Amino acid sequence: MAKLIRTQKLAKRLFSPLSFRPDIELTAQDVKLARDYIKDYWPKVERYHPKDDDSLLGVPNRYLVPSFKLKTGFDYNELYYWDSYFMVQGLLDKDHEELVTGILEDLISLFKRFKVIPNASRTYLTGRSQPPLLTSFIFDVYQAYKKSDQWLKEHMAVAEEEYRTVWLGVKKPNERQVYKGLSRYYDINYLHDLAEAESGWDMTPRFNRRALNYLPIDLNCLLYKYEMDFARSSKILGDKRKTAYWEDQARIRAEMIEKLMWDKLKNLYFDYNYVKQKRGDVASLASFFPLWAGLVDDQRAASLVKSLKRFEHKGGLATTDSLPLKQFVMGSVPTQWAYPNGWAPLHFIVVKGLERYGYHKEARRIANKWLKTNLIWFNKQHLFLEKYNVVDPEKPPVKGLYPSQTGFGWTNAVFERFCQDYVDRLE
Secondary structure (H helix, E strand, O other): HHHHHHHHHHHHOOOHHHHHHOOOOOOHHHHHHHHHHHHHHHHHHHHOOOOOOEOOOOOOOOEEEEEEEOOOOOOOOOOOOHHHHHHHHHHOOOHHHHHHHHHHHHHHHHHHHHHOOEEEEOOOOOOOOOOOHHHHHHHHHHHHHOOOOHHHHHHHHHHHHHHHHHHHOOOOOOOEEEEEEEEEOOOOOOOOOHHHHHOOOOOOOHHHHHHHEEHHHHHHHHOOOHHHHHHHHHHHOOOOOHHHHHHHHHHHHHHHHHHHHHEEEOEEOEEEOOOOEEOOOOOHHHHHHHHHHHHHHHHHHHHHHHHHHEEEEEEOOEEEEEOOHHHOOOOOOOOOOOOEEHHHHHHHHHHHHHHHOOOHHHHHHHHHHHHHHHHHHHHHHHEEEOEEEEEOOOOOOOOOOOOOEEHHHHHHHHHHHHHHHHHHHHO
């Protein structure tokens, strides 16, 4: 207890509210306690379940769960798809090679068994997936740990099977490719809310509670990234024919995304309601997935960067550009993936997208705002949250369908990654 009190006093002394001024950079000392906490937290969320246990599916290697807190009635023990990708972003070093590589192999083992990477490693969650990030995960491991080209070939073959089976499926159990070569989020039960859960944005005003009717901009950018990653791996492996094929597939998808989803008046991409054949009306950070995926040219990137101000606030980026009225009139379902909440994975996507197109100043500004918002709560409560109120960082985030979680896997990881990229390099 005495150590905790000393830690809290030191944290209070280290951090000043004035540091939200953009001209004041964080120092290594400012983030030291938070990074020490994160380092000590990882073992608490590490699990090993090699055999099936009731509804919990067995996987061969150790993995990470999003959070750990006893007696909450909402304990995690299962491996999640897209959470895992973002959690390893803070662990891509030699010390964690076995853990990071093992998590990737766990996801692949689930695909080989079920012909889908489930939402999570539970029997009752195998009817849907989560945003597809397998090729990005593979390339992160390939580069970080200098894997062989044969390793790359074998793993990308699995990703290609996932791409074709799950995301280009045209009938049950994978009826996702539904309109002009583009895909939607889906659930085998054919329920809108469960399809929305596959998006990871559960719940959001983006789909107006009709997720099955929409072609999401983020999903189709992720699939464009798959196609370009397949082209990249084919080039590494010396297969010119396959390289050309995948580049052509990516070009076709990009052209259709541009035709259906770009709004030249609002300078943003929107999800497309293929049933009504019109774009949705909710502006969200999903519009910036084209930057992360490398889908746009420099002119389009500049337009998107100008539109960033619609989402930027004191504490970072809000998930949508304003508080949609439908958050209140949609019924009893709260939409936590919306204004005023900000989320770690979306900050990671936007910041990396800005960096990709050379907007280093903007990327640093956003990353530092997010780090400071995280620090406000850490220095007061000595914990991290799964989401934050970026409009008023000292206020709690808007709650969702499930209790607000602390911990928290992807928040910790993105915090650590941003410290590496923007604090350590400054030092």
